[in-house]
Amino acid sequence: MFLFKQRKFFLTTIVAGIILSFTTASSSNADYSKFPKFHRFPNQPLSRGRVQNIILFIGDGMGDSEITIARNYSVGAAGRLFIDTLPFTGEYTTYSIQEQNPKLPDYVTDSAASGTGWATGNKTSNGRISTTVGTDKDLKTILELAKQRGYKTGDVSTAELTDATPAVLLSHVSDRSCQGPQDMANCPQDKKSAGGPGSIAEQSIDHDVDVLLGGGKQRYDQIIDGGNYVGKTVIDAAKARGYQVVTNAAQLQMAQPASKLLGLFSPGNMSLEWAGQAAIPYPGSGPQRCIENQRPTNEPSLADMTNKAISLLKQKAGRGGFFLQVEGASIDKRDHAGNPCEQIGETVALDRAVKVALEYAKNHPDTLIVVTADHGHTSQIIPPPTASNHSPGKFSTLITADEAEMTVNYATNLPAQSQEHTGTQVRIAAQGPQGENVVGVLDQTDLFHILARAIGAE
Numbered sequence: 140m141f142l143f144k145q146r147k148f149f150l151t152t153i154v155a156g157i158i159l160s161f162t163t164a165s166s167s168n169a170d171y172s173k174f175p176k177f178h179r180f181p182n183q184p185l186s187r188g189r190v191q192n193i194i195l196f197i198g199d200g201m202g203d204s205e206i207t208i209a210r211n212y213s214v215g216a217a218g219r220l221f222i223d224t225l226p227f228t229g230e231y232t233t234y235s236i237q238e239q240n241p242k243l244p245d246y247v248t249d250s251a252a253s254g255t256g257w258a259t260g261n262k263t264s265n266g267r268i269s270t271t272v273g274t275d276k277d278l279k280t281i282l283e284l285a286k287q288r289g290y291k292t293g294d295v296s297t298a299e300l301t302d303a304t305p306a307v308l309l310s311h312v313s314d315r316s317c318q319g320p321q322d323m324a325n326c327p328q329d330k331k332s333a334g335g336p337g338s339i340a341e342q343s344i345d346h347d348v349d350v351l352l353g354g355g356k357q358r359y360d361q362i363i364d365g366g367n368y369v370g371k372t373v374i375d376a377a378k379a380r381g382y383q384v385v386t387n388a389a390q391l392q393m394a395q396p397a398s399k400l401l402g403l404f405s406p407g408n409m410s411l412e413w414a415g416q417a418a419i420p421y422p423g424s425g426p427q428r429c430i431e432n433q434r435p436t437n438e439p440s441l442a443d444m445t446n447k448a449i450s451l452l453k454q455k456a457g458r459g460g461f462f463l464q465v466e467g468a469s470i471d472k473r474d475h476a477g478n479p480c481e482q483i484g485e486t487v488a489l490d491r492a493v494k495v496a497l498e499y500a501k502n503h504p505d506t507l508i509v510v511t512a513d514h515g516h517t518s519q520i521i522p523p524p525t526a527s528n529h530s531p532g533k534f535s536t537l538i539t540a541d542e543a544e545m546t547v548n549y550a551t552n553l554p555a556q557s558q559e560h561t562g563t564q565v566r567i568a569a570q571g572p573q574g575e576n577v578v579g580v581l582d583q584t585d586l587f588h589i590l591a592r593a594i595g596a597e
């Protein structure tokens with residue numbers, strides 16, 4: 140019996156060894172040639188219900204950890220945010236591909252490549268805005284498709300309107316830094332004076348998007364260097380193309396649906412909602428409670444912008460439909476900065492914007508609402524620090540809605556440096572017709588196909 144067992148062990152070891160060497164050999168010769176097309180959208184959708192409108196929310200850098208931190212702080216661990224109430228939930232992978240070797244993944248994406256993924260259905264390299272890796276060809280976006288099919292369109296962000304996430308819907312440039320006509324150092328071929336489509340700001344106007352709301356006025360104040368509006372600012376060009384331009388919350392409320400709307404509420408990114416002490420290395424900052432209501436009243440909240448955008452798009456659409464993207468941009472930016480209160484304030488602001496859409500959908504159940512992120516980020520909930528056991532990074536302890544202490548850690552880079560995105564999969568959630576299609580493990584590019592099918596383009 141002993142011998143038999145021993146023999147069996149040997150046989151098992153030999154078989155395992157053969158399998159192992161076979162696996163090793165095959166993976167070292169792995170065929171990556173099909174890699175960019177590896178993830179294919181399942182061609183059997185779970186739902187085909189009729190979709191009138193689409194409202195897409197992107198929490199920039201809003202991974203599961205960021206959602207959990209905001210939930211714990213604002214409503215407690217057993218509480219639920221509005222974004223938690225959407226009935227269908229899946230996860231999607233977010234990797235981009237390498238510019239020099241597009242057969243290989245870049246495991247940590249940025250907002251430009253990830254945005255190109257969900258907006259066009261194509262993987263690209265970090266920094267690219269809806270253009271192909273290597274060959275720099277334009278990729279058709281879901282907003283362009285929706286517009287072609289008669290949908291009214293809107294693009295809203297708390298960042299500059301020319302930042303990566305809003306940009307991927309309405310522009311095509313080789314580098315995300317090419318935000319205004321005077322910012323074109325990294326995309327000389329895209330300049331209007333070189334016969335290109337111009338900067339992101341110029342392209343946003345040329346796309347005739349019905350409602351554009353966010354920050355980034357400094358880009359639209361720049362002088363255009365070529366084409367029909369040479370010598371004018373982008374704002375002047377916008378007015379010449381029929382836009383009404385508003386720059387504060389009161390003007391936004393007065394805006395009428397008769398013309399297209401460009402709202403620029405800040406020179407750069409819009410102001411933050413909350414304040415608090417930044418994370419620092421051991422012993423960390425806090426325990427602290429966040430300081431709320433920090434946004435100046437002349438800047439609209441993300442919920443206000445969402446509400447107005449929906450109202451205008453609905454009136455413009457009449458019996459037709461609309462496509463609206465709403466980005467909570469500074470979740471990411473304050474994650475980079477390692478400031479938990481500022482990060483949570485922006486997450487809660489996005490949640491309140493989602494609430495606006497959920498309220499709208501009560502009376503318009505043919506509205507597909509999708510809430511997702513573009514990539515994961517650095518913040519993590521960790522155990523309370525002690526002298527002998529603590530993070531080598533920086534952290535802060537918050538007193539949550541549970542009246543308990545929660546330590547939030549930032550350790551994806553040296554404490555003095557900008558903290559990094561992470562390569563984790565992130566949540567995608569949905570409500571409304573065809574919302575079931577987000578369940579399972581998807582890739583970011585699948586979202587494009589879900590939306591394209593919802594507007595009848597696939």
Ligand SMILES: [Zn+2]
Pocket residue numbers: 200250471472475560
């Ligand atoms: Zn970022």
